Structure formats: structure tokens, C-alpha cells
Amino acid sequence: MPIIQTKNLSKHFGTVKAVNNLNLTIQEGEIYGLLGPNGCGKTTTIKMLCGLLKPTSGSATVFEFDSMSRKFQQDIGYMPQETALYPDLTVHDNLTIFGKIFGLSNSELARNEKELLDFINLHEKRDVPITDLSGGMRHRVSLICSMIHKPKILFLDEPTVGVDPELRLNFWKNFNELGKTGTTIIITTHYMDEASHCTKIGLMRSGDLITEGTPADILAKTNTRSLEDAFLAFTAREVA
Amino acid sequence: MVFTKSKAPVITRRIFLGLKHDRRSLGMILFAPIIAMCVFGIAFSGEVEDVDVIVVNYDSGAYIPMLNINISFSEKILGNIDTDVLNIKYESDEEKAMEQVENGEINAVIIFPEDFSRTLVQTIAAASGEGNNSDIRSPADFATSFITIRSDNSNVNVANAIIKAFQDALSKTMDEYGVEAPVGLEVDPVYAEDAEFIDMFVPGIMAFAIFLLTTLLTLISFVGERTQGTLERLMATPIKESEIVLGYAMAFGILGTIQAMILMVIGIVVFDIIIVGNVLLAFLIAALLAVVSQAMGILLSSAAKREAQAVQFVPLIVLPAFLLAGIFWPVEAIPTWLRPASYFIPPTYAVSGLRSVMLRGWGLEHVWYEISILLLFALLFLTGAVAMLKRSRR
Numbered sequence: 001m002p003i004i005q006t007k008n009l010s011k012h013f014g015t016v017k018a019v020n021n022l023n024l025t026i027q028e029g030e031i032y033g034l035l036g037p038n039g040c041g042k043t044t045t046i047k048m049l050c051g052l053l054k055p056t057s058g059s060a061t062v063f064e065f066d067s068m069s070r071k072f073q074q075d076i077g078y079m080p081q082e083t084a085l086y087p088d089l090t091v092h093d094n095l096t097i098f099g100k101i102f103g104l105s106n107s108e109l110a111r112n113e114k115e116l117l118d119f120i121n122l123h124e125k126r127d128v129p130i131t132d133l134s135g136g137m138r139h140r141v142s143l144i145c146s147m148i149h150k151p152k153i154l155f156l157d158e159p160t161v162g163v164d165p166e167l168r169l170n171f172w173k174n175f176n177e178l179g180k181t182g183t184t185i186i187i188t189t190h191y192m193d194e195a196s197h198c199t200k201i202g203l204m205r206s207g208d209l210i211t212e213g214t215p216a217d218i219l220a221k222t223n224t225r226s227l228e229d230a231f232l233a234f235t236a237r238e239v240a
Numbered sequence: 241m242v243f244t245k246s247k248a249p250v251i252t253r254r255i256f257l258g259l260k261h262d263r264r265s266l267g268m269i270l271f272a273p274i275i276a277m278c279v280f281g282i283a284f285s286g287e288v289e290d291v292d293v294i295v296v297n298y299d300s301g302a303y304i305p306m307l308n309i310n311i312s313f314s315e316k317i318l319g320n321i322d323t324d325v326l327n328i329k330y331e332s333d334e335e336k337a338m339e340q341v342e343n344g345e346i347n348a349v350i351i352f353p354e355d356f357s358r359t360l361v362q363t364i365a366a367a368s369g370e371g372n373n374s375d376i377r378s379p380a381d382f383a384t385s386f387i388t389i390r391s392d393n394s395n396v397n398v399a400n401a402i403i404k405a406f407q408d409a410l411s412k413t414m415d416e417y418g419v420e421a422p423v424g425l426e427v428d429p430v431y432a433e434d435a436e437f438i439d440m441f442v443p444g445i446m447a448f449a450i451f452l453l454t455t456l457l458t459l460i461s462f463v464g465e466r467t468q469g470t471l472e473r474l475m476a477t478p479i480k481e482s483e484i485v486l487g488y489a490m491a492f493g494i495l496g497t498i499q500a501m502i503l504m505v506i507g508i509v510v511f512d513i514i515i516v517g518n519v520l521l522a523f524l525i526a527a528l529l530a531v532v533s534q535a536m537g538i539l540l541s542s543a544a545k546r547e548a549q550a551v552q553f554v555p556l557i558v559l560p561a562f563l564l565a566g567i568f569w570p571v572e573a574i575p576t577w578l579r580p581a582s583y584f585i586p587p588t589y590a591v592s593g594l595r596s597v598m599l600r601g602w603g604l605e606h607v608w609y610e611i612s613i614l615l616l617f618a619l620l621f622l623t624g625a626v627a628m629l630k631r632s633r634r
């Protein structure tokens with residue numbers, strides 16, 4: 001049984017078909033990369049999967065629950081595309097608030113907080129308000145804020161934007177480790193080098209899923225050597 | 241079944257944590273009411289000067305046989321009026337004079353009756369024992385001379401200044417003659433009825449400050465939640481919409497109570513008000529008003545996309561409350577056609593409830609009406625806020 005499944009999932013904003021008849025199947029422990037140009041519907045898809053947006057038609061199931069049922073929120077973590085944190089609160093306070101909302105005990109919170117600050121290498125900013133952090137640092141805190149309760153599924157909308165290369169590499173190492181321990185990750189990115197770390201890739205264009213497969217599959221299909229080229233090949237093919 | 245604790249207190253905690261770092265909002269909560277109260281208090285308690293009044297003097301004087309003169313006490317009294325305070329004009333036509341009060345050109349008409357001096361002389365004579373009647377013990381047994389003041393009380397402190405000017409002139413005149421005579425001031429308000437400004441003022445400004453600041457802070461805070469994306473992040477967690485709204489309600493209920501406490505202390509220390517009623521009941525009303533106001537703030541936030549737009553709501557919040565809630569003049573002083581609007585805005589009930597509790601010393605048996613209406617507003621707006629949040633998942 002897949003952990004996430006969508007059936008003709010669609011979202012229309014007026015005449016804009018943000019997501020169009022999307023059929024996805026994601027297995028437990030998979031790192032699924034949603035790729036595609038600006039406005040192709042990646043964020044809209046993730047929001048529907050989290051139960052934040054109601055599909056115009058079609059449906060999605062998460063842990064066998066309907067996406068709008070609000071029965072699985074305890075087990076998912078969502079990192080929005082924009083840094084969504086309380087700017088006046090410190091890093092520690094933001095983590096505490098969201099941890100408490102997930103019902104963590106103080107000791108669990110302390111343990112997870114330490115682990116996650118290690119992960120993003122930001123211990124020295126623990127008691128600094130978000131407003132006083134650099135853009136990349138905020139993004140890092142936003143990421144761990146969605147991981148504070150160790151969710152079974154992580155929805156990460158462009159988690160590596162503005163993060164320096166060394167840390168990005170570290171992020172992916174961590175994501176892969178999480179995948180091995182059974183955490184499912186749905187991730188969007190515009191960096192093709194990162195996409196190669198995914199176990200599966202879905203390529204979207206104008207609300208449609210145009211191809212899907214492992215990075216190797218995709219390369220084979222297009223007979224290209226980099227995902228960058230593969231991506232361009234697919235978009236060119238569509239236009240032609 | 242697993243017992244799941246309400247997550248509302250986490251939201252409350254978040255708001256207080258935010259205030260700890262956001263000194264601007266904290267200052268607004270703590271100091272704005274104090275400043276408002278002092279500014280209004282000093283502005284309204286200043287000396288009133290140059291009040292225009294019309295005197296209609298029917299007094300035909302009194303003949304004193306002993307001295308063989310005709311004496312007019314009304315003129316003596318008018319001569320003793322402090323001309324800094326009152327600008328006196330004379331008019332023989334009472335109706336014409338009243339017209340000028342009604343259209344606001346003049347603040348009051350003062351009427352001396354025809355027998356004003358005669359009655360006064362009789363009373364003084366009787367009191368000094370010249371009537372040789374042992375049954376008469378005090379001047380009060382005699383008819384009292386009356387001065388009628390028909391004033392526009394919708395500006396209460398102007399009306400009070402007129403009364404005070406006449407009282408002063410009266411006692412000065414009586415002192416000159418070395419007599420004590422009962423002269424009644426019959427005050428006949430044209431618009432508002434018995435109100436003393438400072439009495440109305442403290443509970444009024446209390447309700448106004450709580451209403452305004454709570455609505456505004458919730459509005460800004462909630463627009464922030466939307467634009468920062470934290471609301472969306474919250475919506476992806478197991479927290480319920482009702483818990484978010486309740487968390488806000490608790491935070492602002494507590495803040496409203498704190499504001500009420502501060503204002504009471506200022507009222508007592510600076511303005512010498514005496515609170516006769518149950519302070520806890522007053523706090524309850526203050527907290528209820530705060531809860532209603534914060535729910536209104538959340539509801540309004542759905543109409544504002546950015547913080548700047550939220551600020552445009554300020555006049556919309558301030559003006560009706562300022563004009564219609566009975567803060568500076570009683571609801572009864574508001575034109576009848578506009579009065580229904582007063583009954584549709586929550587601060588009206590808080591003002592009247594707080595006034596009844598703090599100044600009249602009324603208990604729950606009297607203010608249950610105001611409290612139930614505030615509860616009703618709270619229920620309505622809180623439910624509305626929850627429904628609005630649920631609608632955002634579309």
C-alpha cells in the first residue's frame with residue numbers, strides 16, 4: 001500500500017489549471033522530487049497533500065486517509081516555500097511552540113532541538129530572534145521547525161534555497177538517512193544536481209505530470225547525461 | 241481513547257512570547273490607555289470659559305416697606321456671575337431663547353420667575369422670625385424661589401459649568417445679605433440627563449482603550465500570521481481552528497484585564513475616582529470585551545491582505561466606538577435615528593456595564609443584561625472567526 005496516492009488530483013484557480021489530473025503513487029521511505037518550472041503547480045500539489053487546499057476534483061489519500069480528513073496531521077511535517085516563522089520569537093521559542101503543538105514533552109523537545117540544531121549547525125543562534133538571522137539561516141530554521149516532531153512524512157517546498165553548498169550537501173546526506181529509517185520525503189527543488197539524490201522524480205509542466213521515474217530512468221528515457229539536459233529535453237519535446 | 245490536551249494555551253504562550261520581544265506592541269498595550277486617559281482627563285477637566293447663555297428675567301422685584309425700595313435679587317445674582325465663565329445675553333421671549341438652545345447657538349436659557357424676589361424676601365423674613373409665628377422652624381417650610389436652567393447637557397461639562405457659576409453667584413449674593421435662603425436651581429436638561437463627566441469618563445475610556453487596542457493588535461497580529469505563513473504552518477499541524485481562536489481569546493482576555501487594572505489604578509490615583517462596585521465584576525466585563533474585540537480583529541483580518549491594509553481599518557473601528565458607545569456622552573444623547581447603531585456595537589454594553597459596576601456599585605443582578613449581551617457577541621464572533629479559518633482550506 002503506497003503511503004501517498006492521488007487520483008486525478010486537480011486544482012483550478014479560476015481559469016488557471018494549477019494542477020491537472022495528477023496521478024501520483026509514493027511508497028514509504030521514498031524521497032520523491034517534484035520538479036518543474038515556476039508556476040507548474042508544485043506548491044499547489046504539496047498544499048493539497050497536506051490538507052491545506054481542497055482539490056477542485058479528484059482526490060488524494062495520505063496514510064489511507066483522505067487529504068481533507070485532518071486525521072494524519074500529527075504524522076506529517078510541512079515546510080512552506082516562504083520562511084514561515086514568528087519573526088519576533090527566538091529560534092528556540094519557534095521550535096518550542098511548534099513542538100508543543102505536536103504535543104512533545106519537554107525532554108523530547110530538548111533532545112530533538114539539540115539534534116536538529118546540530119543538523120543545521122546553528123547552535124550559536126538558538127536564542128536570537130528570527131528577524132536577526134540571515135535569509136539562509138531563517139530557511140534552515142524553517143526546515144527544522146517542520147521536523148521537530150520527527151514526522152513520518154516530510155513535505156519540503158524548496159528547502160535548500162539560499163543555503164550554502166556545503167550545508168546543502170549535508171542536508172541531502174540527512175534526507176537520505178531519514179529515507180533509510182522509513183521517513184518519506186516529498187521535496188521540490190530547482191537544483192538539478194540535488195534531484196539526482198531523489199529515489200524518484202516527477203517532472204511537472206503547467207499543472208501536468210509529464211514524466212516520472214528514478215533519476216537513472218529519466219536519463220535513459222531522454223538519452224542525456226545530466227538531469228539538466230533531460231529536463232530541457234522534456235520541455236522542448238512538449239513544446240514541439 | 242487517548243486524552244488530547246487542548247493546544248490553545250500554546251497559542252496564548254506564543255502571543256506573550258512575541259510581546260516580550262515586540263516592545264512596540266507591549267508599549268501600546270500598557271501605556272497607550274494611560275496616555276489616552278490622562279490626555280482626555282486633563283482636556284475635559286479644564287476650566288470651562290465663555291459659555292453663552294441667555295437670561296429670561298421675569299422677576300418683578302420685591303418691595304421692602306422698611307427701606308421703601310424695590311429690590312431685585314435676580315439682578316444682584318446676575319451681577320455676581322463670573323463673567324469669565326458665562327457670557328450673558330438677555331431676551332424677553334422665552335420661546336425664542338429656547339430655539340437658540342435647540343439649534344445649538346446658545347448653551348442654556350436661565351429663567352427667573354416673576355415672583356423670584358418676592359418669594360425670597362418672604363422666606364428670609366419668615367426665617368428671621370419677623371412673622372412672629374412660633375411654628376416656623378426653618379426657611380425650608382416656605383416656598384422656595386426657583387431659577388430654572390434649561391441647558392444642553394449633551395456637553396456635560398459645559399452644563400455643569402453653568403450650574404456651578406450660578407451656585408457660586410447665589411451663595412455670594414446670599415453672603416452679602418448675610419442670610420441663608422433657599423434658592424432652588426431647577427435644572428431641566430434639554431438633551432442628556434443627569435451625568436457628571438468624570439464619573440462617565442473612567443469606565444468609558446477603559447472600554448474604549450480595551451476595545452480599540454485589542455481589535456487593532458489582533459488584527460495586526462493575525463494579518464502577520466497570514467503574511468508570514470505561520471497560519472499556514474499551523475494549519476498543517478493537528479491544531480484545531482477553534483484552538484487557535486481560543487488561544488488568541490485567552491491571551492487578549494488576560495491583556496484586557498491587565499489594562500483594566502492599570503486604568504483603575506490611574507483613575508483612583510490621578511482622577512480621584514471612587515470605585516464603589518465589585519472590582520472582579522468590572523474585570524469580567526473588561527475581559528469579555530477584550531474577547532469580543534479580538535474575535536472581531538480576527539474576522540477583520542480576512543479582509544486585509546497586508547499590515548498596511550489593516551491600518552486602514554482603524555477609523556472603521558475607532559469612529560463608531562468613539563461616537564456611539566456612550567463613552568463621552570450618554571447613548572441617550574445620540575439622535576434617535578442613529579441610536580440603533582449604538583446597540584449593535586459591543587463597547588456600548590461594556591461602557592454601560594462598567595459604569596454601573598464601578599460607579600453605582602451594581603452587582604450581577606443588575607448588569608447581567610450587559611454581560612449576557614457581551615457573551616452573545618463573544619459567541620457569535622468567535623464562531624464566526626472559527627468558520628472563517630475553516631473556510632481558508634478551500
Ligand SMILES: Nc1ncnc2c1ncn2[C@@H]1O[C@H](COP(=O)(O)OP(=O)(O)OP(=O)(O)O)[C@@H](O)[C@H]1O
Binds near residue numbers: 017018040041081
Ligand atoms: N491562491 C492562488 N490563487 C490563484 N492562483 C494561484 C494561487 N496559488 C497558485 N496559483 C497559480 O497556480 C499556478 C501554480 O502555482 P504554484 O505555486 O503551485 O507553482 P510552483 O510550481 O510552486 O512554482 P514555483 O517554482 O515558483 O514555486 C500558478 O500559475 C499560480 O499563479
Ligand SMILES: [Mg+2]
Binds near residue numbers: 042043044
Ligand atoms: Mg512553489
